[in-house]
Amino acid sequence: MEQLANLAPYVLILPLCMFLILGLFGKKMCPKVSGIVGTTVFGVVSVISYYIALQYFFSGEFQVGDTYQQVTLFNMEWLRMNQDLVISIGFLLDPLSAIMLIVISTVSLMVHIYSMGYMHGEGGFQRFYAILSLFSFAMLGLVVATNIFQMYIFWELVGVSSFLLISFYYFKHSAVRAAKKAFIVTRFADMFFLIGILILSYYTRTFDFDKLTFINEGHVDAVFNSDLRTMTFLGFPVISIAMFLIFLGGAGKSAMFPLHIWLPDAMEGPTPASALIHAATMVVAGVYLVARLFPIYSFETPHVLQMISYIGAFTSIFAAIIACAQTDIKRVLAFSTISQIAYMMVALGVSGYGGVNGLGYTASMWHLFTHAMFKALLFMAAGAIIHAVHSNEMDAMGNLRKKLPITHITFLIACLAIAGIPPFSGFFSKDEILVAAFETNKWVFAVEYFVAGLTAFYMFRLYYRIFWFGEPEEGYEHEPHEAPLNMTFPLMFLAAVTVITGISWAFGKVSFTELISSDFTSYEIHTHWNIALPSIGAGVIGILIATFLYLEKTGRPNKAVSYIKKPYLWAYNKFYIDEIYLFVTNNIIFQRICQPIAWFDRHIIDGFMNLLSWVTNKASQETKEVQSGYVQQYAWVFIMGVITITLLSIYL
Amino acid sequence: MNIPVEAYFILSTLLFFIGVYGFVARKNLISILMSVELVLNAANINFVVANRFLYPEFMEGHIYSLFVIAIAAAETAVAISIIINVYRQKRNIDAKSINELKY
Amino acid sequence: MNHEISLVVVMTLVLLADLIIGDKNKKICQIASIGLFLAHTIVCFQWSNSYSPTEAFSGMYLTSEIHMFVKNMLNIGTVLVFLYAYYWNTHENESHAGEFYFLTLSTLLGMYLMISSGNFLLFYIGLETASIPMATLVALNKKREESAEAAAKYILTAAFSSGVMIFGISMLYATCGTLYFDGVSESFSETPLTIMGLIFFIAGIGFKISLVPFHLWTADTYQGAPTSVTAYLSVISKGAAAFAFMCILMKAFSNYPDVWKEILWWIIVVTITVGNLFAIRQKNLKRFLAFSSISQAGYIMLGVIAGSDQGMASLVFYTLIYMFTNLAAFGIISSIEDQTGKVSMDDYDGLYDTNPKLAVVMMLAMFSLGGIPPFAGFFSKFFIFMAAAEQGQYLLVFLALLNTIISLYYYLLVVKAMFIKKSDNPIPTIKIDSMSKVGLIICTICILALGFISPLYTYISERSFGF
């Protein structure tokens, strides 16, 4: 405990220092040095966080019976709002944050290593590492937050580092636009998050998670008294409003419909960044947020939770359909990410609290973990491919399996994992989600079941298009070759993780339910084969269809498309959501609100001020005839003045 | 029966406004000056009448009139010298023509 | 009485000097005149502290320390005007320099009497003494056509307004039965005829202070008159009249303040507004300052409408500071006009580049007139507004303050011309004579320092009276 408390600050301080050092002095270092320094330091951070997480899980020190205790390793006052509300910066350790520590440090470390190869020779190499460090700092800060405001603080920092990474190629218009979009959309969602926090904290008089989520006799107690439960605002219970708004914040970061539009565009950033931020870590922040506040959702606002599950279900199928029609490999992966995160949301949405009821919760976290691994793997593999062929488009690829063997194998493993084929990790996590959904809500289950099939289809479509299908028509500019070791090592490492976690789960070595559950108390579950088998079936069918269509270069895909031309076009254009947004921002916000306001300001408000001066000047000019220069007129004015004043003051 | 004192005052008022009319309506500066004399005389009548009929104990109005007459003389002298000065420069004492300075 | 006696002696000496040595050595004669008057000024300071009877000639003549202070103030102002006029008198006005001094001093005597009068007769004579010789002063610049025109307008309007005024006084006499202020104060009653008399009287004195609508002569006369005379007219004459006006209201009409306060309220609003509006469009600086002085007169009247001792104190203080400020401006204008003949605002473009010192002094004057701290004008304005606000005249103060925005606008126009605009044909670098320099330095010091010297205000306010 002591030891951990001493170590914990370094988890945050080291990346921050790296950011400052690389940011300020990066220019003066040679790129290689900065990369190595950055990676090494992050390696240390990873080690520390692994140590903390493992100590937490396995030392037994933090367990009382089966239950893991929430511990605050340190907590320092950062800003005091009033007597009750204090923003602190601290380190909260519980299974949730421990898992996240592992995920983040693993993926982040891999990305650090990977980038040494991928970003080699790019301008702004040091900048890239600086921002990576900033991101790691922010993300770690986010997951260990002791209070919701700390979370918000790091939430924003994560957002900005995402912005910086997306706009890494700032000389490209598309990158800048994408970065802007990402930032503004998430910012928009953050506003709701903030308002949610404000409402919640106003009524509960605290920001702290341990008070907010304190469970007492089956209720989130202490801060949620009965007055609060009956309080309404505009006819809605305030708690529900607050929690829904907070969820909206999470929805923005986690790219839930309709706030998902930024994520595909965010692929304009360098691929390692996409792997880290837009696949594995940042985008799951929303899920993490909901999980963090799960007791409140579960006990106080179950209907919001239900809403979350519907939104998640819709998003997952929506994104999966779009993914089927995309040709940019990173976009396919992006939509796949959206779909998978929605999966996790669904899992949370259908979960209950405590024991087996909380299966969804566990599954969600489990899926978060596995998904982070294989999705990061997919992205990095995609990066390796892009590195080799210098294009994102599927049309520029094909038949790469011989040329990029390691990439091929690891990519295949990841695809199998995501498609839910045992014994890869994805199968188990996805299976639990389906089970949870099945037990709670059949409709959601049906949707998710279908999505599982779709996932398998589009992933294998991707896989075949890249590695089989036949070489592109115009051939390769130069022969694609395998990436260097510092790029392939992370691929292999993550593939190994994917395989090993899957296998060890299958053999019951590690049970996720022991580690994490909604009430942090371990429980036992078994694989539900009655659900698992059909889901494998769905995956297989998806794979088969993809094989049929894309294994060889044939006319089949086009033919298939011609059957469903309209829907295909819609899916290809992402259901025109972007266009709607564009319309709203350009035509409504800019043209209908900003321009008129600016016009109003210049012409009415400012015009009024100018009018005043104009009137004064005009009055001055117009009255000059009074001063006509004729002495007789002066006298006349004089005497009339006297008479007028007399009349006014005597007879009025 | 005596003439009511108001009659005197109204007489002076009428004289005063005749003077005012003259000031406003006359064409040349000397005529204007003459109108001013009428105005001053109107005031003088007031003083004298008020002294005689209303407050006869002391000679305030009487003396005031004397001073007004004296000062009017001085004023006229100065005014005429200025008018002559104007005439020297413009060869003209038309009230309309002295409006170089305006607006 | 000492002030007056001393001044008469000085006048006689000046006249004699002009007669005896005037033809032979004009310079000496002039310096002698200035010196004599300076001596008078200094001596008067002595008296104001030692000897102060309150009444002489059985109530015909009233005095008190504040009266003496004002007279001293006028003396100082006159000295400054003399300093400025020196160059003009030695160059353009050589033949009539002696007359200039004598006439100026006689108008000053008139103002003394105006201020100290305890009777409408003496007041009337003082007023006429202050205005009739003034007309000859205005006409003194015989080279220029405008001078004569200005004088003609001035003397005719003056005569007319004094006619109106004595008509009013006659009505007051007819209703109150006496011409002594204290007598009027006792027997004043609020009847239409009395009010009418009062209004006619106010019109007459309003002419002197140039309140709207009795102001129309002001601009023409200021523009046409020799600049030194304009300075004298705009500051000394106006200040004296304003103070005299306040004294009379305090002494003779203090029983029914509501009567004249209401009248004055409207006059002030109109005066400030019209003065400002007309000033905006002016291109000739003298004319511009004429309208500015009209609006300043409106501000001065705020002290009168307050009618309290504080009102009087702030009025005197305002006048004092206004005197230095305006004289600084006129000092610059007259120096430049005497040497280059330029008085248009456009001519002042780029003045800072060629004559930085003059431009800075002018700027200080403009800021002070506009009431910008830390220059003296701010303090005087603040106090005079405060005096009015003390009597609950918040609306009036507010209107006046809104007008200060307009006034600031045109003062800034001058600053803009001097500092910001560039000119193809700027005023050449001029060397001003030592007399004007002394005057300007005094004015500048006063603009900068007077606001901070609080004992001065305390001195004034301890000696002020109201009702």
Added chain:
Amino acid sequence: MMAVIFCVNGEKKSLIRTIMSIGGFALLCTSAYLTIQFLELRQIDTTSEFLFTESAMWYERFNIHYSVGVDGISVAMLLLSSIVVITGVFVSYAMEEKVKEYFLWFLMLSIGVYGFFISLDLFTMFLFYEVALIPMYLLIGLWGSGKKEYSAMKLTLMLMGGSAFLMVGIFGIYYNSIPAGGEGTFNIQEIAANVQALKAEGGDISWEYIFFPLTFVGFGVLGAMFPFHTWSPDGHASAPTAVSMLHAGVLMKLGGYGCFRIAMYLMPDAAQEQAWIFIILTGISVVYGAFSACVQNDLKYINAYSSVSHCGLVLFALLMMNKTAMTGAILQMVSHGLMTALFFALIGMIYGRTHTRDIREMGGLMKIMPILCVCYVIAGLASLGLPGLSGFVAEMTIFVGAFEHTDFFHRTFVILGCSSIVITAVYILRVVGKILMGPVQDKHHETLTDAVWYEKVAAFGLIAAIAAIGMAPLWLSNMIGGGIENIAKLFTYGL
């Protein structure tokens, strides 16, 4: 004590740049020293409301004193002013034309600002207030750019219009707060005590309802409150860099500070009654300024409207009348002062190189002058409220404080206020995206150079201050807390 130092500094006539920068540095040191002293004294539980008070009788007749003193709020503002002044000096280091005059006026402006913040006497406060306003005219008119004459005139006249309101307000306060049989006073604390005593005795306080709006509007004009803000875009756009900095950074804070220290402190009842009017106005200016900024094409206009929005937030927070929101308001003043100064400094530097401020004519500057651009991005991030930078701290405190009001009216406006953080992001990113990123628009720009040393000093100094507040806000918020409590306790829900 402080004032003497400031004044001595102001009267140095031999104004070459070095002396200016030494002077500015001395100023900064003095302020820092003052801050430390202040914190120490507070540490040892000195409880008096103001510290380092000095008082000298000035105009006896009106009981006008020259009295100065500081509490936490003024210390914070002084610190802010010193930072902005010294960076301003560095920014105008390359000034060529009429250097001496420029710095003289600049100093006069600073004297006004310092004097205002340390004054405890209404009269001296007003005096310094106006002292700070008038140099703007010449500074903009002479050294400005664009339609400078028009802007300078407009700015001066509008601000003077504000002070017209203010002056009536001051008279009203002075005369109405005179206790029965007592003497009127201009001392702020005494007035406050008198007003409270009057209220306690059940005296007539209806006058507050007339003079509060006057005073508030008077200061509100300087605080760029809608609809009296239009001087701000033109004025800032035309002003020379350092003047924009000082003006937006410090001078506009005079408005907020005045609203707080005079309008609300002295007339708390009216403030509570009439707050809703001004909440509407300031709420509008928050959103309105942000929306207007979205479509401007001139960099300075964008920043000026952004200032309208941010300063609107200051007043908005003050009107929430509780300690948290008020603390937020003061934090926002400091924060906005720093970051807007940084903005204007950077805009000035960029403009000095590209000779255009039209965002449509620039692009890809990040490549050409990375340091300036990174600084600009940081400024932008601070402005849109990135945690770790000062803007976030201030805004969050404001929102938390503002949320203490539960009624529909307040809630609506608070949420409206919150929405400004999104709009802010929109216009900041729009600028960043257009001018810093993307391909280089103008070939001539490629030869431009990056920041030189004095520019770096200025920019880094400001960034350091912004980050210092953003990372460790607690000391600042504690420092100003004491001062705020004194005022906040006058309101119903103040504490």
Added chain:
Amino acid sequence: MEYLTASNIIFFILAAAILLFGILTVTSTKILRAATYLFFTLFSIAGLYLQLSYEFLAAVQLSVYAGGIVILIVFAILLIKGLGEDKEINLGQRRIMGLVAAIVGSFTCAITIIKFGFMPEYEIATEMAKSVDMKLIGTTLMGTEKFEYLLPFEAASILLLACIVGSIAIATKSKEVNK
């Protein structure tokens, strides 16, 4: 009919003369005639003073006003070449303005005066009228007591001196005048 006493009739005649000649002064087209009418007006006013038994004042009025001022004016008219022959043409607009001012003004004043309700003391007035002799006027002008006027007298003398000096100063043709 009771008004028709001798003195009253004289008053009526004088009043009529004053007004008539006054009107003629301001309306006659020839300026020299106007001056003559002014003389008659002043003369009639002197008559009025006499009627009120202010003999000294009447004498002053005649000597200073009629004898001095009018003569001065006539001189000026004659001095200014050709003016005597010039026809005075009143301008329409001016006339209307003047008429408006005069009519409105006189009505206002007249009504105000009539409404006041003076309480004349004719008996005392007639009594006092007899006592106004030259000696009394002399002592009044030279005394320093209340209702005695030494100071204004002296002041007026200085005024006159100043006016003389001033008039001479501006009326003399200075050498440089060569417009």
